[in-house]
Amino acid sequence: MKNANAKINAILIADTHETFVTRRIPEVRLEFGGMKGDRHFGMTYPSDSRQPMYPKGTEILNRRQITIVSEEECQQIADELRVEYILPEWLGANILLNGYPELTKLPMGSRILFPNGTGLICMGENQPCIFPGEEIQKHYETKPKLAANFVRSGYKRRGIVCAVERPGEIFEGDEVRILINDLKNPMQ
Amino acid sequence: MKNANAKINAILIADTHETFVTRRIPEVRLEFGGMKGDRHFGMTYPSDSRQPMYPKGTEILNRRQITIVSEEECQQIADELRVEYILPEWLGANILLNGYPELTKLPMGSRILFPNGTGLICMGENQPCIFPGEEIQKHYETKPKLAANFVRSGYKRRGIVCAVERPGEIFEGDEVRILINDLKNPMQ
Numbered sequence: 001m002k003n004a005n006a007k008i009n010a011i012l013i014a015d016t017h018e019t020f021v022t023r024r025i026p027e028v029r030l031e032f033g034g035m036k037g038d039r040h041f042g043m044t045y046p047s048d049s050r051q052p053m054y055p056k057g058t059e060i061l062n063r064r065q066i067t068i069v070s071e072e073e074c075q076q077i078a079d080e081l082r083v084e085y086i087l088p089e090w091l092g093a094n095i096l097l098n099g100y101p102e103l104t105k106l107p108m109g110s111r112i113l114f115p116n117g118t119g120l121i122c123m124g125e126n127q128p129c130i131f132p133g134e135e136i137q138k139h140y141e142t143k144p145k146l147a148a149n150f151v152r153s154g155y156k157r158r159g160i161v162c163a164v165e166r167p168g169e170i171f172e173g174d175e176v177r178i179l180i181n182d183l184k185n186p187m188q
Numbered sequence: 189m190k191n192a193n194a195k196i197n198a199i200l201i202a203d204t205h206e207t208f209v210t211r212r213i214p215e216v217r218l219e220f221g222g223m224k225g226d227r228h229f230g231m232t233y234p235s236d237s238r239q240p241m242y243p244k245g246t247e248i249l250n251r252r253q254i255t256i257v258s259e260e261e262c263q264q265i266a267d268e269l270r271v272e273y274i275l276p277e278w279l280g281a282n283i284l285l286n287g288y289p290e291l292t293k294l295p296m297g298s299r300i301l302f303p304n305g306t307g308l309i310c311m312g313e314n315q316p317c318i319f320p321g322e323e324i325q326k327h328y329e330t331k332p333k334l335a336a337n338f339v340r341s342g343y344k345r346r347g348i349v350c351a352v353e354r355p356g357e358i359f360e361g362d363e364v365r366i367l368i369n370d371l372k373n374p375m376q
Contacts, residue, residue: 060307111241113241188315
């Protein structure tokens, strides 16, 4: 099994009813279910258009508790859209990672371990949707069609969703260890 | 995304303290966390030697709620061990599936959907350990070294572990639909 290291450059939470846009906080306790107060917190949540195998609104297991993006992939999206930068806030991300550029390719079942033992488990790549594109558009008003173009530019760069495997405090600046799951001989 | 169909040929539960060996029941309600009363029931459970990234006994997210084996793979193990059959009971399996022979290869994130909408999500392959081998040995006393040989013969045939994604009743004889996750373009 391969390992890697990366750094937590921002922790963010979506804790207002009005928007999915996140705001930076210096630290937070991860519980089973995610970040308390965040709009994606919960061991279960109502299914949406991402889970067409269930009627919309069905209570299902929440594997999308924490979303993580990589700084490098955000910059790739920005470069392709010809804007200066894309902030993790606009994507509704909870964690901004630096030092593991191809985060979106991290296989399901991989672990992200924090210095104090707190652990996340990767539940797969996130798929771009239109809402973050609309948010990006607001910040670059003179650039046409950013919202639509984001879906294409964000493809395979949109980061991952995780579940909390082991609760604990996490801090901006934490150095994390990534255990990369080998799907041919997977971790348990 | 590819689909497949299969049949639930047995439902089994490990509901005594003494053993991991399961016994057949005609139906059961799957809750978030698994089968109530089963030794693997729970949204969380204490980590063991399978999760060396955490100190043994740490409370972690339970992705091993329901174990499923395929009848075909059990027969392959039996053939290789030169015994008549291997029962799912001896492996501590909760569900015996027929009609999807290469169950162990089912990718993480795949869904198993029951006729009434109950849903399981595949959390990856199970890895053979020594205990089921010792159980098999008990039933074929005259065959030497079955316990040790099971680990090798069970490799990549030991079935999968699942979490309950959507609760509901399941019944012996249910025909299930399997949504096979394409890891290049994964389901959400």
